Every structure is written in C-alpha cells, then in structure tokens.
Amino acid sequence: MEKINNFITNIAEQFDETPPNLFTPETKFKDLDEWSSLIALSLIAMIDLEYNVKIRAEDIRKSTTINDLYEIVKAKMQ
C-alpha cells in the first residue's frame, strides 16, 4: 500500500473547513469540530474508491487516529 501521506491527503480532502496541514497520523479525526456522519460516509466511500477496500461504520467507530484507520485499510488490502 502507498505511504500514509497519501492516505492523510485523501482523508483531509473529505473536510471542507479544517486546514489540510492539521492532519497527521496522530490526528484524532473524530474530535475535529467539523466531524459529522456525512464525513464518516465520505471516508467509507473514498476508501472504497481509492483503495478498493470496504470498511464499515464499525471500523470508523473503533479508530481514534488517522493511523488507526490506515492500519485497518492496510490489513484489509492484504
């Protein structure tokens, strides 16, 4: 799988107001002010489109940081 940087860029693109430079592997993405159920669904759709991996609401629920989500996607790609 590609490096986490690209993954972070793809995550950041789902947010309209949060500046992209705020996103790091340690970012607790669900704690961001802009976080919403629409962004959660956008992440699921983006991961399906970009990585051909189907994650579920449960995977978002159990992820705290972007790195947590990255690891889930990476594991499902193998």
Add this chain to the structure above:
Amino acid sequence: MNNPFTLQGKVILVTGASSGIGRAVAIECSRMGAKVIITARNSSRLEETFSQLEGKGHSLFTADISKPDVIENMIPNLPSLDGITHCAGIIKNIPFVYASPENIEEVMKINFYAPAEITRMSIKAKKLKRDSSVVFISSVSGVFCSAIASSVYSASKGAINGLLKGMALDLAPKGIRVNSINPGVVETHIFDADVISREQLEEDKKRYPLKRFGKPEEIAYAAVYLLSDASAWITGTNLLIDGGYTLL
C-alpha cells in the same frame, strides 16, 4: 361475511420476498387468501419465506432481477396475475460527490429498471389481468424528504413515483391500478451489512413521533389493502407510512 380486504382467489407476484418487507408482504398476502409467487436472488432465504406461507398453491422463482434476461425468462413462466408487489430493493449510502454513474446504475437496476421492466413485460405478455393492482414499495426518501448520503437511493425512489403516476394513466384503460407505499425506516436486514452505525440508527429512531421504526408487517398490511378490491378506486397515489416522521 363479506370482506372487501380479502385476497381470496387472487394470484400475487412478490419480488424481494426473501427478507424484510417482501417476506412480510408474501406472508400476509397468503394469510389473506392469495396464491403468491415469490421471487428473490437468495434461494435458501426464499425457501424460508416459502415455508412460512399459509394455504396452498404458492410457487417460487429464484431470480436475479437486476439482469434483464432473467426477467425475460421468468415472465412466460408466470400464471395470470391479479397483482404485483415490487419489494426488491437496495439501499446505498453514498455521499453525492462519490455518486458515480456506476453507483447510480447499481441502485437503479434493482430499484427502478427491474420493477418497471417486470411490470411492462407482464403487461405485454398479457399476464396482468383486468382490475389487477401494481404496488411499488417506494420510500419517504426521494418523495417526501431525503437524508445525508441518500441522493442515489432517493433518486431511484423518486423515479418510481414519477413512473407510477404516468403508468397509472396509461394503464387505466386496462383497468390496472398502480400505487406506491412510501415507508419510513422499517426494521429489516437491509442495514446489516451497511455503513450506518447502530448508534446513528438509534439516534434516528428518536426523530420519529411514534418513537420507533416500522415493522415489515405494518407495510404488508398496506400492500394487502392496495392489492384488494377495497382500494378499487385508488390509482396513482403514494401511501405514506412513516410513524409521523415527515410531519416534523
């Protein structure tokens, strides 16, 4: 005793009968005396529905109605019908910015093209009797309201509601009535593999004035009504069943 709601002697085709609303419609129609023909993709779950039907003379077809050739092969094998209830459907929660033509096509195939084509082919093959009734299971979504990431699903259900109004006019000379039932969220397995979390669903439930989602049989009773002679003067309508959801 005369019962205007009876389906005694009627033959009803029910699609999507392997689970949820479709299963409930098949079962309730059989309880009201209809002979039902049930169809769905999953044969083991379809047989489970079949085993729950009351009375005799029912039949089942395992068929993937997203494929036009499957529909084409199925229609000649159908008996004369007094009604069709289109229950097969899929939900796709996808934000509009990801709603590619492929995603739209996937939903439209099952939710729109299939029920339209099954009805059209049935009429062409003269399988739908005079005074028969066609019922689409539509939704509140796309007709009365929508929800986040529901644009594609809403489009498919809105399309059904446009279709049925025109159909009702075109088929009135044949005595065929065409209506839809537009339910709010009904407790079915349609959410099991989905991207909406349980927490979100619990939150959504609180927004219903009657404080719960619908039960499949509560939709089935409306289908029985629209299939029966009790609704003989109803065509081209949307029957809203939503626990008060769209009032707010």
